[in-house]
Amino acid sequence: MRPAELERLSVGEAADRYVELVRARTLTGALAVSTAEVYARDVATLVELAGEATVLDDLSGEDVDAILLAFARRPDGRRSGAQGQQSATSQARFRRSISALFKHAALAGWVQLNPMAAATVTARQRGGLRAERRALTREQAQGLIGAARTLAGEPGQGRRDQRTELRDALIVLLLSTLGPRVSELVRANVEDFYTNDGVRYWRVFGKGGRTRDLPLPHDVALALDAYLDRERPSSPGAHDKALLLSWRGRRLARGDVQAVIERVQRRVDPTQRRTVTPHGLRHTTATHLLADAVDMDAVRRVLGHSDLSTLGRYRDELPGELEVAMRTHPLLRPPRKP
Known part of the structure; x- marks a missing residue:
């Protein structure tokens, strides 16, 4: 009552x-x-x-x-x-x-x-x-990467000093293949990228003052060089060292990165397209590297984790992976011929 x-x-x-x-x-x-x-x-x-x-x-x-x-x-x-x-x-x-x-x-x-x-x-x-925030499937991730590659190879539209195609492609390729934190990406400076024995590296300044040197996949290295040579604006002032600049010459903010992903996503075939955040692409990197049997400690170092157990939060389930595992079960494979 x-x-x-x-x-x-x-x-x-x-x-x-x-x-x-x-x-x-x-x-x-x-x-x-x-x-x-x-x-x-x-x-x-x-x-x-x-x-x-x-x-x-x-x-x-x-x-x-x-x-x-x-x-x-x-x-x-x-x-x-x-x-x-x-x-x-x-x-x-x-x-x-x-x-x-x-x-x-x-x-x-x-x-x-x-x-x-x-x-x-x-x-x-x-x-x-x-x-x-979940990992993209292999098809979805390849669709996004393919759109970025296509974007990087297209002639720029509009005024030369306002083009962002190469920058947008580079952002998506770095996020999809190396899985950096978005804060690490927007903090990156041109001087953080260097070449050693013919391999391009990115020295990532991560959490807790820790750094890690990541080798760039060949396609990503090509996209980086193309952006630096042909599109990155030169601007005097405090932002001149920043890798990722707006066409006005200002360092990109965290929120700008999501807008770039969505812009590239619009080029993906609708059957492969799914909304994803920068952190979702970090999950995607971890999930597919681990699914491809890349050493867990190597994946930990790519993501910049201090503890191997943290990887569990980034390993997402993929459709059909259990079926594939059972079809190729190591105990059921025919013995190797001497």
């Missing part, structure tokens, strides 16, 4: 009251305006997902689970044309926002019980919805 003081507000009414209180806190300096607007945006999303006319007190833990999962599957509108789900950071922020609303609702007498206490969806489950 509900207490007499319980107000059976709709989700829309409760949201309006709560957002008004949140914005009032900015007047006293208790809350930053930008933070208040984040709360307001998340609460508006809650109204959309739960239904404006739904009574707030009628929402159960199962309803909250459904709302959290629905939010996780929503396209990330911060990226143009993005089809992937929300980032783990956005999901955690949304959960905090609606948790704060329900906590206030319980104190204000809008709900008898806080339904967040009965929510069962874990961060692992929400994160698992992000398909764009």
Whole structure:
């Protein structure tokens, strides 16, 4: 039986009251305006997902689970044309926002019980919805690499000083074949690439001040030299050492890399195309090197991990790999002839 003081507000009414209180806190300096607007945006999303006319007190833990999962599957509108789900950071922020609303609702007498206490969806489950972070299949990865190769071989379009085809191809090839962290990629300088005994190397400055020297596959080395010789803009100033520059001569930011991947993806055959992030390409590198029986310690060194056990997080399942393993089982192969 509900207490007499319980107000059976709709989700829309409760949201309006709560957002008004949140914005009032900015007047006293208790809350930053930008933070208040984040709360307001998340609460508006809650109204959309739960239904404006739904009574707030009628929402159960199962309803909250459904709302959290629905939010996780929503396209990330911060990226143009993005089809992937929300980032783990956005999901955690949304959960905090609606948790704060329900906590206030319980104190204000809008709900008898806080339904967040009965929510069962874990961060692992929400994160698992992000398909764009999983490794690409061999066909998908080869489609993306093929598009990058084609892009590198095409004559540039538009003004010479505004072309980015070779740069975009190089970015995709480096991410797909060497799997660097996106921070390592955008921090790279021209001087970090050198030649030793006819082999091109990239000295990667990684986490914890550690460095690793990675030999570039032949095709990647050719793309690097083509970009440096024909397209990379020369600009005086602090960014002159940066490998990856915009046509205005500024070092690329982390967010720019995702836009490059999506631009190259549009050239991939639709049957091979799948949304992927820079970190998803890091998974792709690890997965296919390990699937091809490359030594685990070598893969660890390519990715820049200090501990071999970390590789387990980067090794994703590939369709059909168990069937292939059973067809070529080492104990069932015919004995070698003397």
